[in-house]
Amino acid sequence: MSNHNQHLHVAVGVIRDNDGRILITQRAKHAHQGGLWEFPGGKLEADEPVQQALARELAEEVGIQVETATPLIKINHDYGDRHVLLDVWNVSAFAGQARGCEGQAMRWIDAEQLKEFTFPAANIPIIAAAQLPHYYAILEGRSATEALDNCQRILANGVKLLQFRVKSLPIADLQTVFEQVSQLCRQQQVSLLVNADLPVDTVNAQGLHLSSRALLACHERPNGYRWVAASCHNLDELQHAEALGLDFAVLAPIQATASHPDATPLGWQALSELLDHINLPVFALGGLGRHDLNRALAAGAQGIAGISTFLAAD
């Protein structure tokens, strides 16, 4: 029987142990995408809820009992012979000792090692999502002193992903602040993305964050960065970011915000509907706080981006 145009809904688990390592297994040689590495999981049965399928598949394939699972990302991918909806969950607590119940090879690896293994094509955004944290802080400041102070407050809150969006400073001050922020980020293993008018040769940042205008002017992914992200406000911009192969996007505004009083908020429902069409980790931004994380995850987002919410003490 031909599988052509088959639509499969698949429950997939990114399982983490107490050290934050991730479990990967190798697909059987003769299976679809055989021999490649994967995150354990499998097809939903008729009328089976996705979380139940996740628990069943992870028990069958790697012998664990899921205790805590939160949504990570949904991927729609067409392999030509079949269409898959990969419904991917972070499994942060489980009982039992993982083992390859079907005789498959299995490894526990650090998130940064994921790129050393070959996964099916659909997994590229899953890997980015698994490597990214839930919070993305945007650093602003009206003076060098204020920017540096804000940076220290953000890092003290445990943020591991930071966008440098300091504008309107004399170039010499901007460069000095950038150097100081860079150094703090290196010391504290924080990934830094630059969204500022700095001369390219002074920017030794790991990442680049494109404004929506810069995104639309790009025809290919900028070279040489560990992370490239973009600010988006609608489906067109999100699709452009995905087509360029960017690592993630920020979508705004979700709620009303004092910093952009004229912008119409998208709301949670529109966020969720937009994300159903996008295979990219997306942070929700605009009028949100850290307490909105679960709501953002339920809508299919990677997490929360923000400015002021990361300045306040936890």
Ligand SMILES: Nc1nc2c([nH]c(=O)n2[C@@H]2O[C@H](COP(=O)(O)OP(=O)(O)OP(=O)(O)O)[C@@H](O)[C@H]2O)c(=O)[nH]1
């Ligand atoms: N489990 C899993 N499946 C993936 C991943 N990436 C990906 O493209 N797939 C695709 O999702 C589809 C379903 O997965 P599966 O073969 O694990 O389904 P299953 O466990 O129910 O297999 P079975 O038919 O042997 O019972 C396959 O076409 C597979 O290629 C991944 O990371 N994990």
Ligand SMILES: [Mg+2]
């Ligand atoms: Mg499977």
